[in-house]
Amino acid sequence: MRIRSDSAPNGRRNIPLSPTWFRDKLQRIVGHPSPPPVEEDLLAVPDGSQPPEPAAGNAKFKDFLDGQCFHEASLLLICRENSLIRRTSEEERLQHHAAEMDKLAADRSHLQSLVVQCLQGSLASEGDNSEALRSAVKAIYLEEKQDLLRRQSGCQNLSEWQTLHDSTLRSLVQDRLEDPHSGRAGQRDQSHIQSHIQSMGRQLKEDLLLVVRRVKACYPPEAKICHFYATLYHQTLSTALRDIVEFVLDDQDCSFILRWVNEYFPGIFENPELAGEIDVAALGELLPEMSLQCLEVQHLSKQQAELATFTNRVLEEEVKQWDQGAEPSTEEGRCVSHLAYDVIQFINGMVTAAEKVVRSLQKAQTITYPLLDLMQRYKVHQEEVIKMNKANTKAYMKAHLGCVEQFRDFLHKKTHLFPETVREDCLCVLADMKQSACNYLLSPVHKVLKPQYQKLGTSDWLKKNAFQKLLDTLEKELQQFQDVPHTCRQELIGRLHQEVTEEYVRRLLRGDLRLKAREQQEMACAVMINNAESLRKLFTKEGSKEVWLEEILIKIAEVLKLQDVPAIQVQVVSLGSTYPDLREAQVSALLKLKANLSKAHRKTIKATLSDALKEAIPGTGSHPFFSNI
Incomplete structure (x- = not known):
C-alpha cells in the first residue's frame, strides 16, 4: 500500500476514529464527577505504618506479572504511587525517594508493555488468553480512574492507557487486514x-x-x-x-x-x-458516493455491452439457420425458436443481479436498453424472411409468433425490469411483428376460401351446400396450424375466426341479395343462425375463444327476421350499443336487404340509432368489429 503525506511513519494512514473513544466510554462507565479512591484495601499501607519492604513489593509485583495478573500489578503500583505522594514534602521526595520514583516509572512501563502485548494477542487463534485479557482490561479501567485523581491533584504525568488501548487495537486490526491469514489462496480465475x-x-x-x-x-x-x-x-x-x-x-x-x-x-x-x-x-x-457512482457507471456499461453482444449472437445464429434453409426446431410437434427464451433468461438474471450490486432497481433497468435494438433488428429479419418467401418461411413465421408471444408476456409480467420507454417501444415493435406474421400465415387461407366467400350474400348462400363447402375447406386449411406453438395458436385461430366472420358480414352487406318476402327474410335469419353456430363449433374445436362473434351474426339475423319497425329499431340499437363502431352506412346496407322496408322507415331506424349512440358513454362497448369492414 502506498504511503501518503497524511500517513504515519510506519506507513499506515491515520484512521479518523476518535482517539478519546475508549476514554469517553470509561468516563461514562465510571460516571463520577469526583471519582472515588482506588480500591487498594488489600495492598494499601495503613496510616502510621511503614510501607512494605522494597524487596517484598518487587517480588509480589514480579509474581503478578508472571501470572499475568495485570489488574493486581496495576493496583500494587498505584499503592506505591500513593505512598510516595503522601510523603511530607517535595524536598523529601526529591532527596530520599528519587530512586523509588524511577523504579515505579520503570515498573509501570514494564506493566504497560505487557498489557499492550496482551491486547495484541486478543485475536490470536491459537491458545486462549481470556483471563489475561480480562485482567488487562481491568487494569486499563483502574488506570483510567487513577488518571482522574491525578488530574484533580494537578498532576500532568498521566498514564492514558485508554488511548493506548485504542491505538493498539487499531494497529492490530491494520496488521491483520494488511496481511490476512484467512483464505490467502483465492480462486484461480481471480485477480x-x-x-x-x-x-x-x-x-x-x-x-x-x-x-x-x-x-x-x-x-x-x-x-x-x-x-x-x-x-x-x-x-x-x-x-x-x-x-x-x-x-x-x-x-x-x-x-x-x-x-x-x-x-x-x-x-x-x-x-x-x-x-x-x-x-x-x-x-x-x-x-464515498463519488467512487461508488464511478464504479456503477463502469459496471452497468459493461453489463449493457454484454447484453448487446449476447443478443447479437443469438440473432445472428437465427439468421444463419434461415439462410442455410434449415427448418426451425420442433418441440412436441410445434415449430419453436429458443431466441426469446435465451434472451429472457439472460435479461432476468442480469437485471436481478445488477439490482443487488448497485442497490437500485432504476439503475439496473438501464442494462436493458439494447433490447429495443434487438427487437428492431429482429423485425427487419422477419420482413426479409417474408420478402424472400422461401420454402422454410412459413415454419419460421410460426416459430416467430412463439417468440413474439414470449417477449410480450415477459414485458407485461416483468415490468419492473425495464424503463417504461424501453418496454413500450419494444411492445410496439412486437405488435408490428405479430401483425405481419399473422397476415403472412392467414392470407393464403383467405385466398383459398375466396370462391366460397363469393357465394355469401347471394341466392346460392341460402342453399345449405354453399356454406358447407366453405366449412369443409376451412377445416382442411386449419390443419396447417397444428404445429404453431401452443401459446400463440389459440390467438392465431381466434384471429382467423374473426376475419372469416368479418368477411361473412362484408359479403352480406354488399347488397347482392334482396329479400322481398317475409318468408325469405325468415329463411335468411335461420341460415345465418345456423352458419354462426357452425362457425363457432368449428373454431372453438380448434382452440378459438372468440365466442362473441356468434352473437354478432345472430343479432344481424334477428334484424332480417323482424317485421315490426319498433322491434327493428330496438334490435338495431342493441347491435349499435354493443358494438359502437357500427357505422350508418353499414346499417343502411343491412336494412336494404329487407326490400319490403320503406326508405322512410329506414331513415327512422337510423335516426334512432344515431340518438342512442350520442348518449352512449365513450369507451364502452365490446370488441371492435365493424370498423374492420
Missing part, C-alpha cells in the same frame, strides 16, 4: 485485487466472530467492544478500498468490488452472532 479483498473479508468475518465469542466477555457490556472492533475493521477496510479504486480498474475488478461492497460485505453482518452486537447503520459506507 490479485479480488483475491486480496476476499481475504480481507474472510479475516474480518473470522475476527469479528472471535470478538463476539471470546473477547466480548473480557469487557463490560457498556464498552460495546464488538461494535468498536467493527468500526476499526470498517475504517481500515474502507481506507484499503479507497486506495484500490483510485487506480483505473478493469471491468472484472470493478464489478467484483461493487458487488463485494454492496452485497457481500453487508451480508457479513447478517450473521446471527453479529447482528445483535453491531450497529451496521452507524458504520456508514465503505466507499
